[in-house]
Amino acid sequence: MNTYTLRKWMIGVWLLVLFSAIGILFWYNSWVYLIPTPIPQNYKPVPVGSVLSIQGLTPEHKPTLLHFYNPDCPCSRFNLTHFRSLVKAYQSQVNFVVVVMSSKNYSIAAIQERIGLTLPVLFEKSVAEQCGVYSTPQAVLLTSEQQLFYRGNYNRSRYCTDEQTSYAKMALAKLVNHRVAGDFDALALKAYGCVLPVCQMPE
Template sequence: MVIILFTSIGYLFWRQEMRYWLPTPIPPHYQSVAVGQVVSAPDLTRSGKPVLLHFFNPDCPCSRFNTEQFQSLAKQYGDQVQFYAVLPETTASPGAVAERFAITVPMLVDSEKRLAKACGVYSTPQAALLDRTGKLYFRGNYNQSRYCTAEKTAFVKMALASLVAGQPAPLLGLAATDSYGCQLSETTREWSGLPLKLE
């Protein structure tokens, strides 16, 4: 009985915590998108500003942990960069998600994962930065710390600073670009309290 109890606790710990410390498995048929490649999304770059696409899954605990950092970046760089929150298909309205997580930027629903594929994103939370011409400038993690608290590894913040300064894309290493978090096709329990469509 004790063995079953500890096995169950271990499984729950793995399911809720430890698996997010490991890189997200690369999906079959994944096609990498190189920095400098044009992302076909002309409507997003119409303003003439660079674009930050925040791939956010309200049902992913990792996405919820970086909401505060994302909002801080949107506030700091909002005059220079167009921010969007990109949601996978959900049965919750974007308005309900925005209200629940205090997201103040425009929201896009990427129900067929076209935008995610165009940017090479397969997990959340991830950011994709596009320059003014729609070329991929950076794709990767917000931070090496799950809770986005390590200033030395604030990858998206560093990339944004370089982008608005007109500098080449920074080389931040595998910790910045190896995906961590929840797979886009993955569904979990109702972490957010919002009903989500199961795939």
């Protein structure tokens, strides 16, 4: 084997190893985001239909979607485009409020800049317990009477591109069309993403 052939062979092997490593890393990241977030030991579920009095939230005469968001959580960043699309589609019918779940200190302006929307922002971490939320991102939908209508995931897909599992969008459509909360599959109602109150992916 001459030097030129050997060099080509080594480059080919190196490229194979590189692309294999990229493929394994992509598969691992996809797999990690499909692992349910561990349920906290002292977790108290909040049943759908419960009337909630959210601290810092002014009751309105229309439904409210609480977007539980951690700026440092990759999952929260992945679904921002989808979240913006929901705000654009339903902002005339639904109030959208961002609930920040982070161990860091952020200003309202900093959060609004990160999400690219001028929405009300809450920093009260007790809101998560009130709603039965223990991961980010999560959507909580309240009726105009402050009843819990939906609490769960935005989408099965990491980037929220699967329309058939666009759970939060489905819940919004049901509520604004005055339909009862429907049954959702386990992927809609189990928590996936970053553990509260800090960004910590399951291992």
